Amino acid sequence: MARNDERAMTEYFDSLETRSADRREAELFAALPEQVALAKADAPAFAQLLADVDPALVTDRAALARLPVVRKSELIDQQQADPPFASLIAVPKSELRRVFASPGPIYDPEGWDNDWWRIARALFAAGFRRGELMHNCFSYHFTPGGVMFESGAHALGCPVFPAGVGNTEQQAKALADLRPAGYGGTPSFLKIILEKAEEMGLDHSSLTKACVSGEALPPALRQSLKDLGIDVTQCYATADLGLIAYESAAQQGLIVDEGVIVEIVRPGTGDPVAEGEVGEVVVTSFNPDYPLIRFATGDLSAVLEGTSACGRTNMRLKGWMGRADQTTKIKGMFVHPRQVADVAKRHPEIIRARLVIDKADENDAVTLNVESKSSDPALASAIRDSFLSLCKLKTEVTFVTPGGLPNDGIVIQDKRV
Numbered sequence: 124m125a126r127n128d129e130r131a132m133t134e135y136f137d138s139l140e141t142r143s144a145d146r147r148e149a150e151l152f153a154a155l156p157e158q159v160a161l162a163k164a165d166a167p168a169f170a171q172l173l174a175d176v177d178p179a180l181v182t183d184r185a186a187l188a189r190l191p192v193v194r195k196s197e198l199i200d201q202q203q204a205d206p207p208f209a210s211l212i213a214v215p216k217s218e219l220r221r222v223f224a225s226p227g228p229i230y231d232p233e234g235w236d237n238d239w240w241r242i243a244r245a246l247f248a249a250g251f252r253r254g255e256l257m258h259n260c261f262s263y264h265f266t267p268g269g270v271m272f273e274s275g276a277h278a279l280g281c282p283v284f285p286a287g288v289g290n291t292e293q294q295a296k297a298l299a300d301l302r303p304a305g306y307g308g309t310p311s312f313l314k315i316i317l318e319k320a321e322e323m324g325l326d327h328s329s330l331t332k333a334c335v336s337g338e339a340l341p342p343a344l345r346q347s348l349k350d351l352g353i354d355v356t357q358c359y360a361t362a363d364l365g366l367i368a369y370e371s372a373a374q375q376g377l378i379v380d381e382g383v384i385v386e387i388v389r390p391g392t393g394d395p396v397a398e399g400e401v402g403e404v405v406v407t408s409f410n411p412d413y414p415l416i417r418f419a420t421g422d423l424s425a426v427l428e429g430t431s432a433c434g435r436t437n438m439r440l441k442g443w444m445g446r447a448d449q450t451t452k453i454k455g456m457f458v459h460p461r462q463v464a465d466v467a468k469r470h471p472e473i474i475r476a477r478l479v480i481d482k483a484d485e486n487d488a489v490t491l492n493v494e495s496k497s498s499d500p501a502l503a504s505a506i507r508d509s510f511l512s513l514c515k516l517k518t519e520v521t522f523v524t525p526g527g528l529p530n531d532g533i534v535i536q537d538k539r540v
Contacts, residue, residue, distance in 0.1 A: 136247040139381040140435045147437065151384055152182050154409065159190075162414035165213035168205070169416060184395070187417070188386065192393040192405060194419045195363065196448045199227045208232060214412050223267040223362060231267055231362040234412035240267070240365030241382050242275025245358035248371045248378075248435075249334035251305050253280035258298065258330065260286045260308030260316070261337070267362050268337065272307040281305075288312065295320035295327070302329035310335040310344055310355060317351045328352060334369075336360055339443065359422075359443070364406050364415060368440050376427040376439035383408050385438060386417070387426055390447040390534045391460025393417065401425045401532030403447035404440070421447050423532040449535040453480055453487050453516055460534040462514050463491070469509045472497045477528050478518070481538040489518040498522040 135141060142150070160178035162169035172191050180186055193211070201209035207222070207230040214234065216222070221233040233239055251257065257276045261268030263285055273283045284301055286294055288308075294316045306313050313333055320327040333348070333355045340357045348355050358369040359377050367385065368377035379385050386395050387402040396402040404420045423446065427439040450459045458478065467473040474494040481488045491510060495502070503520040510518045 134433075135435070136244045137381075140244075140378075140437065142436060144436060147381075152184075152187075155187070155384070155407070156181050158407075158409050158411075158414055159416060161213060161411060162416050166414060167210040168201075169211065169414070173416070184386070187384070187407065188388075188393060188395050190393075190417050192388070192417045192419045193415060195229075195361075195421050196419075198229050198363075202230055206230075211415065212413050219412070221267070221270065223270075224265045225267075225362045229362070232413055233267065233270070234410075236412075238274050238278035239410075239412075240271040240274065240360065241380055242271050242358070242360065242366055243278035244275075244380060245356075245360070245366055245369035246272070246275050246279055246281070246305075246307070246334050248369050248433075249305070249356040249358075250332040250354065250372070251276065251279055251281055251334070255281050255304035256301060257281050257283045258286055258294075258301070258303040258306045258308075259283050260288060260294070260306065260312055262288050271360065271362075271365070272334075276307070291315055291319045292323065295323055295325050298327045298330060299325040304329060304331065306330055306333040306335075306353070308333075308335060309337045310340050310348065310357075311338060313353065313355075314344065314348060314351075317348070317353070321351075332356075334358055357442075359440070361420060363413070364408050364418060364420070365410065367404070367406055367420075371431055371433040371435060373431045373433040375431045375433075377424075377442055378431055378433075378435050379438045379440065381437065382410075385440070387424065388419070389460075389464055390423070390449065390532060391462070392464045393419075394464070398426050399428065399530070401444055401530050403532070419447070423447050425530070425532075444532060447532065449533065449537075451480060451535050451537045453489060456515055458514050458516065458535065463534050465513050466491070466506065466509045467493075469513075470502065470506055472502055473506070474525055475528050477533060478535045479538060480536070487539070489516060490521055491518045492521050492523050492528060494523050494525055494528050496525060 156178045159181050163173045219232045220235045223231040263269035276283050336358050356370040360366045366380040368379045384407040386405040390403045404422045408415045423444040424440045430436045467476045472495045477492045479490045506520045
């Protein structure tokens with residue numbers, strides 16, 4: 124029986140989705156040393172970054188957490204200095220299938236493997252099945268969104284109408300004429316098309332499912348699309364990594380893809396946070412062409428406790444909760460989240476720290492709020508000295524009882540804006 128026919132008879136894309144947590148962890152970390160070795164051997168930038176790393180020893184999360192982080196926020200400068208891919212890819216440019224340019228610009232490679240970005244898993248969870256036409260409204264111009272979703276649909280055996288963006292009336296007419304089963308694109312544009320179809324008196328009833336990405340999906344927007352006959356699920360994917368996590372029909376958080384390892388770290392560092400604490404999403408990919416090891420996405424999220432009611436057993440993320448790059452300028456000096464983290468590391472008494480900048484008499488007022496069991500004035504003085512040494516700025520120090528700071532991933536809060 125063909126694999127796609129087997130999938131038509133099950134609610135899961137493959138058996139990987141229902142592995143036990145222990146089995147998944149064991150299998151991912153059994154494969155990780157080979158991926159680290161590949162990156163070190165074939166991608167010159169990783170050869171330098173991992174020069175002192177023995178890949179054979181990277182066999183658990185603790186070992187992975189000791190590896191350096193590659194930050195998406197630094198890719199633009201790195202690619203400009205070492206075009207086009209900052210020597211992070213593991214194949215020659217001549218062996219790629221396509222090259223894309225995301226805003227920045229950040230140049231993104233695509234290899235030749237079927238479903239290179241692994242989007243098929245998210246589409247399957249959204250209800251797409253073999254033979255169903257997808258109305259694909261992601262852009263095919265410069266950025267890879269359109270191709271990402273098209274290749275995922277093709278891997279499922281779904282034909283695709285490459286609609287792209289814009290041309291709302293023509294989009295509505297195509298819905299009525301082609302009668303697609305599902306939609307790929309941003310949720311806001313789907314609503315625009317459906318409302319245009321209603322305005323024009325065109326039938327859009329064939330469209331019953333959508334897998335959306337690229338922007339937030341507020342509950343009110345999800346409900347308004349539901350009222351128009353569409354069951355909407357979302358996925359979290361980037362041009363660098365492909366699929367990171369996706370939603371199932373249970374709509375209980377974003378389930379991590381089976382082809383990546385996800386860590387949540389304290390912004391500005393590579394240090395994993397406790398489960399449930401908001402931090403930056405860091406992803407290690409098993410893509411052999413673009414073997415990104417500990418790639419810091421710049422997005423904030425948190426791990427949800429337990430597993431989804433749909434039966435998929437992988438880690439779940441709360442969804443997008445803001446940006447991790449909270450760098451700000453104070454009195455002419457840039458301060459980065461990692462500097463605040465470095466201050467905290469100097470003082471074991473600090474559980475968490477949050478730098479708050481406000482205005483007082485037209486001057487910048489700087490306060491470091493510190494979660495600690497201690498409120499010793501001597502500790503406050505030592506923290507002020509560390510901050511001055513590391514950040515070249517003076518700060519007030521305010522103690523907060525453990526658990527007193529919000530769990531929102533914010534390390535630097537700029538109230539001046």
